[in-house]
Amino acid sequence: MQFQSALRLLKVTSRAFSLIAMRSTSHQVCIQLLPGPGSFFDEAVQVKVEGLAPQQQVELRSRLTDHKGVVFKASSVYIADATGQVDVCTSPSLSGTYTGVEPMGLFWSMAPETPHKKVFIKTASSPILVNIDALSNTGEVLASETSERQFMIEGMRRIPLKEDKVRGVLFLPPGEGPFPGVVDIYTLGGGPCEARASLLANKGFAVLALAYYGYEDLPKIIPKKFDLEYFEAAVAFLGGHPLVQGPGIGVISISKSGDLALSMASFLSRISATVSINGCNSPVLSSLHYKDIIIPYLAPVFENITVTPSGIIDIRDALPDPMATEKTRKSVIPVERASCQFLIVASEDDRNWNSCLFAEQSAARLRDCKKDNFELVRYPNAGHFLEVPFMPHCPSAFHAAVGKDVMFGGQTKAHSEAQLDLWSRVQKFFRKHLENQTHSQKAML
Missing domain, CATH: 2.60.40.2240 (Acyl-CoA thioester hydrolase/BAAT N-terminal domain)
Structure with missing residues (x-):
């Protein structure tokens, strides 16, 4: 025992x-x-x-x-x-x-x-x-x-805008400044994109994440027309801020906001550098109004919408070629009017729409007018939403205008590599054309 x-x-x-x-x-x-x-x-x-x-x-x-x-x-x-x-x-x-x-x-x-x-x-x-x-x-x-x-470095100032008629969030880097100013306009949803704006502000830019509908007291849904005067007021606000160095202001956009950015560059004198990421060269969903100028929107062709074998909607060809007919050509934004510099970005596997076609047409319009104020960058196998580095890829998601899940395209690794490359390009582009322009202006004075 x-x-x-x-x-x-x-x-x-x-x-x-x-x-x-x-x-x-x-x-x-x-x-x-x-x-x-x-x-x-x-x-x-x-x-x-x-x-x-x-x-x-x-x-x-x-x-x-x-x-x-x-x-x-x-x-x-x-x-x-x-x-x-x-x-x-x-x-x-x-x-x-x-x-x-x-x-x-x-x-x-x-x-x-x-x-x-x-x-x-x-x-x-x-x-x-x-x-x-x-x-x-x-x-x-x-x-x-x-x-x-x-998203924000220590000392960053995050200032929601609720005065006058401009809505959004202003991000100011720590320090006395002045800082180069950038207006950040995001896509459908119309609210401010705080992630990209704040991360860009971390690099030494004063960034206004601008809302244009669906936010605070702005229209709840996308309006039938956009008045460029609202965006002009945003540029004036940012350019007049005591911590923004000016005289020129930058604009960064993606998707739907791309046509707004191209329009700002074409009609507003204070824009010095414009980034358009997978945007269209015609207004989409809403017509554009500025003073006595009206640019009609590019109407979709619903017969061109298809459904993938997995049941997801593919809207890539819903928007027609803007240069195809006399009627559609009236919707093309006259980028040749712009005196600013352009960084035009297109993903080759964008399933939201034919970004490469729209980008090439904007570049051709500038080229035909003997202008070389643009850089065109194409990313093979990248999808629609080119975001900040290391943001998870979004190959499909709910589309606010369609009301259903749609394809956005892209191969995950290639898309991630494109985001990393683009982020570096954007910073270099704004530093070159906002900081250097200011220095040159001061030297001339």
């Missing part, structure tokens, strides 16, 4: 030591986020897992919840090196939502848990949290860490 009791005690003790050893091993595994757990949304993060056994398989999973509560996820499988470490900057992913050496794959390859959703960021004052877990091949969570993806 004593022997059996001793044996049972030995088994219990052995089992306890095994559990302690397992827990000790799990606690030794850790995830490091470099340079730290806090970073800006457009900055790269180095993810390292340490404390694994040599050649141990580990799955990394990332998860974020946007400001609407929609969950986005990514995953990848790695093999630890001889020291028991995985460094996503040097180690290849063997499978998952991406493969190969992709330092930021856990961020840009995220897909929505609910299909056809786009990451929604309501305010730049609330960071996005990205949770990263390391799991064993049995599914045990070995370690967890959270990356806080921020």
Whole structure:
């Protein structure tokens, strides 16, 4: 009996030591986020897992919840090196939502848990949290860490505009300035895009994220016409701000707001640099009015809308060629009137509409007038929503004008690479044509 009791005690003790050893091993595994757990949304993060056994398989999973509560996820499988470490900057992913050496794959390859959703960021004052877990091949969570993806640097001033008739949010960098000024106009929804505006302000620009409908006391739905005087007032407000250096102002746009940006450049004298990302060279959905000038909108051809085998609507060819007929040519924005510089961007796999055709026609119109004040950039395999770096790709989502889920196109990796390249181009473009113009003006005076 004593022997059996001793044996049972030995088994219990052995089992306890095994559990302690397992827990000790799990606690030794850790995830490091470099340079730290806090970073800006457009900055790269180095993810390292340490404390694994040599050649141990580990799955990394990332998860974020946007400001609407929609969950986005990514995953990848790695093999630890001889020291028991995985460094996503040097180690290849063997499978998952991406493969190969992709330092930021856990961020840009995220897909929505609910299909056809786009990451929604309501305010730049609330960071996005990205949770990263390391799991064993049995599914045990070995370690967890959270990356806080921020939008505003310390000292940034976020100023909602509720005076006069201009609506939006003004972002001013820390410091006395003055700073080059940029008006940021986003797409359907009409509200201010605080994410892009704040991240651009982090780079030393005073950025007005301009709302133009569906926000505060502006019209709730897209109006039948847009008066350019509203956008002129926004430019005057930003240009007259004591912390904005002027005299010229920049404009950045995407999708529907592209025709608004081209119109601003064509008719407003204070615009010095315009970025149009996957926009149209004719007004879309609403006609444009400025003083005694009216530019009719380009009407869609509904017969050109198709449905993919998966049941998603494809509207790429819904808008006709603006130069096809005498009637449609009346809708083309006269960009040749503009004296500013243009950065015209088109994604070759844009399924929202034929961005490459519209971009080429704007460039041709300038070229025909012996102007060289533009740069045309095309991105192969990129989709419609070219956002800030590491923003999860949106291949399909609800379209406010259509009222249903539609295709937006793009291959995830190529789209992510395009976003990273474009972000650098935009900053260089605005610095060249806003900062240098001011310096030249001062020198002339």
